Amino acid sequence: MKRLIFICLLLMLNACSQLGVKPWDRDTLAEPAMAVSEQPLTDALEDHTYFSKEAASGGRGFGGGGCGCN
Amino acid sequence: MPATLQTKPAHFVLERHSHGIRGRFKAMASPCEVLVETQDEQLAENVVTVAVNEALRIEQTFCRYRERNLIHKINNANGEAVAVDEELARLLDFVDHCYRISDGLFDVTAGVLRRAWRFDGSDRLPSRKQVKSLMNLVGWSKAHWRIPNIQLQPGMEIDLGGIGKEYAVDRALLLAEEISDTPILINFGGDLKANRAPTRQQSWQVGIELSASAKPQPFVLSLDQGAYTTSGDARRYLMRNGKRYGHVLNPRTGWSVSQAPSSVTVKGDSCTETGVLSTMAMLKGKEAERFLQAQGVEHWIQR
Amino acid sequence: MKKHAFIASTLASATCTLLGASNVLAAMNSDSLWEFDSAFLIYSEPDRVSALEPTVSAKRETTNGGSLFFKGVIDSLTGTSANGAVPTDRAKAFTRPSGDGNYTINTGGTPLDDTYHDTRLAISSDWETPLSQTMRLALGGNISNEFDYMSASASARLLKDFNQKNTTLSVGLAHAEDTIEPEGGIPEALGLVSEAEFDNRANDDDNSVTDLLFGVTQIIDQNSFFQVNYGLTDSNGYHTDPYKLVSLVDGNGRPFGDNSDIPSVIYENRPEDRARHSLFGRYKRKLDSGDMLDLSYRYSTDDWEIDTHTVDIKYRFDLTGNRYIQPHFRFYTQSEAEFYRPFLLQGEGLPEFASADYRLADMDTFTIGAEYGWGNKNNPWRVSLEYYLQEPTEPGNKFGELENQELLPSVDAILLRVNKRF
Numbered sequence: 001m002k003r004l005i006f007i008c009l010l011l012m013l014n015a016c017s018q019l020g021v022k023p024w025d026r027d028t029l030a031e032p033a034m035a036v037s038e039q040p041l042t043d044a045l046e047d048h049t050y051f052s053k054e055a056a057s058g059g060r061g062f063g064g065g066g067c068g069c070n
Numbered sequence: 071m072p073a074t075l076q077t078k079p080a081h082f083v084l085e086r087h088s089h090g091i092r093g094r095f096k097a098m099a100s101p102c103e104v105l106v107e108t109q110d111e112q113l114a115e116n117v118v119t120v121a122v123n124e125a126l127r128i129e130q131t132f133c134r135y136r137e138r139n140l141i142h143k144i145n146n147a148n149g150e151a152v153a154v155d156e157e158l159a160r161l162l163d164f165v166d167h168c169y170r171i172s173d174g175l176f177d178v179t180a181g182v183l184r185r186a187w188r189f190d191g192s193d194r195l196p197s198r199k200q201v202k203s204l205m206n207l208v209g210w211s212k213a214h215w216r217i218p219n220i221q222l223q224p225g226m227e228i229d230l231g232g233i234g235k236e237y238a239v240d241r242a243l244l245l246a247e248e249i250s251d252t253p254i255l256i257n258f259g260g261d262l263k264a265n266r267a268p269t270r271q272q273s274w275q276v277g278i279e280l281s282a283s284a285k286p287q288p289f290v291l292s293l294d295q296g297a298y299t300t301s302g303d304a305r306r307y308l309m310r311n312g313k314r315y316g317h318v319l320n321p322r323t324g325w326s327v328s329q330a331p332s333s334v335t336v337k338g339d340s341c342t343e344t345g346v347l348s349t350m351a352m353l354k355g356k357e358a359e360r361f362l363q364a365q366g367v368e369h370w371i372q373r
Numbered sequence: 374m375k376k377h378a379f380i381a382s383t384l385a386s387a388t389c390t391l392l393g394a395s396n397v398l399a400a401m402n403s404d405s406l407w408e409f410d411s412a413f414l415i416y417s418e419p420d421r422v423s424a425l426e427p428t429v430s431a432k433r434e435t436t437n438g439g440s441l442f443f444k445g446v447i448d449s450l451t452g453t454s455a456n457g458a459v460p461t462d463r464a465k466a467f468t469r470p471s472g473d474g475n476y477t478i479n480t481g482g483t484p485l486d487d488t489y490h491d492t493r494l495a496i497s498s499d500w501e502t503p504l505s506q507t508m509r510l511a512l513g514g515n516i517s518n519e520f521d522y523m524s525a526s527a528s529a530r531l532l533k534d535f536n537q538k539n540t541t542l543s544v545g546l547a548h549a550e551d552t553i554e555p556e557g558g559i560p561e562a563l564g565l566v567s568e569a570e571f572d573n574r575a576n577d578d579d580n581s582v583t584d585l586l587f588g589v590t591q592i593i594d595q596n597s598f599f600q601v602n603y604g605l606t607d608s609n610g611y612h613t614d615p616y617k618l619v620s621l622v623d624g625n626g627r628p629f630g631d632n633s634d635i636p637s638v639i640y641e642n643r644p645e646d647r648a649r650h651s652l653f654g655r656y657k658r659k660l661d662s663g664d665m666l667d668l669s670y671r672y673s674t675d676d677w678e679i680d681t682h683t684v685d686i687k688y689r690f691d692l693t694g695n696r697y698i699q700p701h702f703r704f705y706t707q708s709e710a711e712f713y714r715p716f717l718l719q720g721e722g723l724p725e726f727a728s729a730d731y732r733l734a735d736m737d738t739f740t741i742g743a744e745y746g747w748g749n750k751n752n753p754w755r756v757s758l759e760y761y762l763q764e765p766t767e768p769g770n771k772f773g774e775l776e777n778q779e780l781l782p783s784v785d786a787i788l789l790r791v792n793k794r795f
Contacts, residue, residue: 002650019594020537020592021595030380032364033659033665033752034598034657034665036600040430041428044428045412045446049414049761049788053761054705054707054736055733056683160390164387168387171383237391338385342388343384343385346384347380
């Protein structure tokens with residue numbers, strides 16, 4: 001399973017070099033709503049809620065700190 | 071070692087109004103005014119003098135067509151590196167930053183394109199070949215800027231005219247505030263800034279003339295404080311086969327920006343900033359509204 | 374992927390640098406360099422736990438193109454929570470975690486522990502700085518404190534852009550040290566709950582967690598991008614929940630010992646090691662209509678044999694006048710932990726690890742709700758209302774009296790959140 005994931009990632013990285021936009025076409029992507037992390041507070045609150053109610057956590061990025069609730 | 075610049079004696083006219091004193095003069099090819107809210111003629115004269123001197127100094131130092139300044143030296147260095155002074159270094163850092171954050175839209179090396187484009191209302195468009203060969207000389211990334219030296223490819227030119235007037239407004243107001251903290255508004259040809267709201271009137275009233283094609287629509291800005299710049303496309307253009315080619319050229323392609331608004335006014339904290347934003351908005355053509363909305367700045371667009 | 378989300382603000386600080394006499398400009402414009410954000414969440418499970426969570430953050434772009442970020446959260450919890458013991462047809466008394474006194478559960482109800490009020494304060498900061506035209510470093514720290522739990526963590530992340538910033542690779546490392554000092558001390562693992570036992574306990578124990586995260590963000594076209602993260606987490610130390618219990622049931626499915634009205638319950642015990650992998654993928658696209666789609670999927674697996682899948686969909690309808698409405702749907706499913714035991718049998722040997730915490734059981738959860746945003750300059754106001762339903766799977770090995778009881782009822786909650794940027 002791990003090897004499969006690794007190979008997928010390598011293939012993706014290769015495919016990645018064909019994708020993309022020229023620097024002057026970044027209008028839409030530069031809009032605040034299209035940011036990768038547009039609502040950090042909401043994301044953190046959500047992550048924390050699900051962390052304390054479910055067995056898995058994270059995935060999106062690094063959260064901050066533990067709380068002993070899982 | 072730059073030669074000593076000759077500063078023209080400050081030449082301006084003072085007028086008294088009910089709300090204060092206004093100084094008028096001409097600089098950077100534009101009508102300029104400084105409004106000082108005071109009845110003290112000596113104070114007004116001092117403030118206006120400082121502003122006029124700074125405007126003229128900037129005009130002389132950074133104007134592309136003055137023979138004896140650093141810019142001229144850089145543009146005629148034929149591939150050699152030229153050391154710059156502290157002020158120009160800061161300006162070059164700034165235009166470098168603007169080039170990067172605009173992903174190449176804001177480019178001070180695009181001035182050479184005027185050799186192919188003459189906006190005289192005729193139908194004489196440049197040929198593709200002409201534009202293409204000039205484009206070899208366009209592109210800030212082709213320049214080597216690393217403090218304290220700037221090195222252009224032979225034939226390239228940098229033109230700070232795009233932010234010169236706006237920078238002058240900000241600098242002039244900065245210097246004026248050092249000698250007085252009364253409300254002052256500085257307006258160099260439509261790029262203007264006020265340090266604070268006036269006390270004797272509701273707000274500053276400034277008429278901005280934006281000529282759209284057939285009917286000029288001046289509008290009066292009521293402002294408290296802040297900076298406003300206007301970029302316009304209405305007066306200079308070429309017309310061929312019913313299609314209008316405005317004078318705003320895209321530095322990446324060398325061609326006229328299609329569907330550029332006839333004018334863009336942006337409000338902000340400094341003219342230099344808003345000048346960059348209004349220029350970029352013009353370059354975005356039909357996307358001008360979306361671009362400025364995404365920046366979250368107050369703006370007015372006329373088409 | 375670095376975004377000059379507001380070109381205007383980085384332009385503002387570049388202009389300050391240009392104009393030199395920054396004290397004049399800064400005095401007028403200092404508030405335009407800091408961006409503040411706040412949110413308030415109310416989480417409420419009818420008849421169970423409620424939480425109030427206000428949070429505030431401040432962010433500033435630094436003149437070298439980096440940023441500084443601070444955040445504070447207060448998490449105030451009240452109410453009751455399932456303690457893991459099985460319900461039964463006779464009233465039973467439980468001991469409070471601190472050892473002071475008993476509380477009685479009436480027949481048939483899920484045994485809940487009522488000393489569940491807790492206030493947590495967490496402060497975190499993050500500093501990002503460019504190392505070169507295409508590389509950035511982000512360092513973060515976090516401290517979290519509640520009356521029985523303390524956590525301190527630090528993280529470092531390196532991000533590099535490729536292909537004219539169309540591709541961004543990131544690698545990050547984080548480490549946390551937690552100390553748990555439960556009310557009444559650390560209970561004996563799988564020990565019988567009895568009042569006398571409270572005297573011989575250790576005060577606290579600890580846990581350390583190390584996270585490694587690899588990420589790729591890739592722009593697809595003018596309107597969309599995707600993101601893939603692969604994470605590894607290794608956690609060592611005290612994972613047991615000191616307040617959770619496991620019932621020892623007799624041959625009739627009742628959790629009582631011989632001749633006794635006191636239920637036979639033991640403290641749970643979880644393994645000291647937990648190693649987890651997770652794979653996360655996300656796709657975000659702005660459509661021609663102006664609407665936006667945000668889709669993500671996460672898979673995780675660990676050596677406690679908990680496998681999870683999460684699907685999250687948000688669709689934002691762009692309304693006129695700078696407003697939007699965004700319905701949200703999330704589905705989550707997990708398989709039970711290898712040591713999950715809804716109950717144990719009296720007389721049989723105890724396993725090494727056991728927990729009856731429903732949050733480690735086979736479970737599906739659903740969230741459905743919507744967010745409404747309004748206001749100029751990127752919708753500073755947002756309100757969201759969501760319904761969250763947890764449906765653990767009822768154990769299949771019930772017998773005797775247990776068959777008349779619902780061991781793992783559904784738990785539902787309402788979440789109300791308000792956000793304001795300023």
